[in-house]
Amino acid sequence: MSNSITSSVIKKLYGLSAGKCNICKISLFENEVHVGEMAHVIAKKSGGARGDALRINDNSYDNLILLCANHHSEVDQNPEHFTVDLLKAIKKEHEDFIANSTDFSSFAANKRESDIVFLNAYFYYTPFFRMLSFLSDLPYRHHIYLLEFEDQFENILKDLPFSYPLNDESLQKNFENFINAIKMLDRILCGYIEHNGRTICIFDSANNGYYCKFNGSDLPFDKADLIEDEIYKVKDALYFSYRELISYIRMYYPEVKMSSPNF
Template structure:
């Protein structure tokens, strides 16, 4: 039974002596809190035997991330739990982890499951006080992710008229307020479970415009999506991502 017990050990980020792992001349016997990190005996040995793999910056980053996680566990506030429940509900109906792979197929095609706008709007109708989240950083990451998703959706559902994008929302408003004789060519068309760039009907110039802008929007989306997922993974580990 005792063989399975791991005892925590206080390790030095910068070694106690200049000749030790990650040692620095002139900085010895630093037992300050900032220079100490709690490790199990096994990992204490590993990081000291492999200082090149575990430099000072890596250990400090590891320490800060772990302390942030511990703080979130100890501060299971009402607001934190509310945000966690919202994320659980959203991830149940949104393919959040799969969206990145879907976006990498743009601009040529994208899965119909990429369109999450209706799902989020229905979430807001059911839980109008759930967003913005209590966690301001989470709200910031989520809003950037949403904005980039909406930009892609505008191109996916829009039409081209005289070299300009007319979004689906603009088309609907025109149909009610200011009917047009011509609503342009669909940027994307349905093909089984995908929306596919409309190479058949778009002019070559319009095709180039759509392809360029969707490629740019997809690149922005990949960045904001990665930032959001990374933040959730570190701060809402109960989701098990």
């Protein structure tokens, strides 16, 4: 492997990233001064961040990510969080966005508009911005509006059948992770168990405040504990995917309205 980063690799790295930090998106040129840093995904030395004895001094394009000085330090000081896979995903997401946003063909514009129409429709018919307050009630109760997220997704698929999957691959991945977590939660919220010849719903019917209470008193003790543990796991997955989706849309789709007048 080359002991230095070649000019062709530098040009490719800066070109595909549009001269911006792949994390915070700031320009890496200030008053004609270059402030960018080419960070190694796998460290140059085996003892460095994400080091690998089999990948020493790898200065290839695939092993580099363009960052500002602050994020270069953060990435190397927190290798447990900024893993090899995460850094590669961040790089791909950024470069894909640059490629899409600099493609001025009518076909590319139509694909982006299709994604925006789908997102605006979904957020208009769901209480998306109330998600965190809904999650805070689990596992002891849930608001019936939590069931709207999967229902409206299925409805929009019928109304806009050619809009999904989304054209932006990174957007599709984030949205799919969110929907999959919603589906896992719905299976629990609407679930039941059979016990001693009885069918016991995991949650009671909604009260006048539109809340459904966890049916822990009727469920077998061991089953109730297992279900609570599962709710916490799914709740964490949904929280993470929700935050990731919001961050991506705010960064790349500022024209999308994530709040709804209906809720």
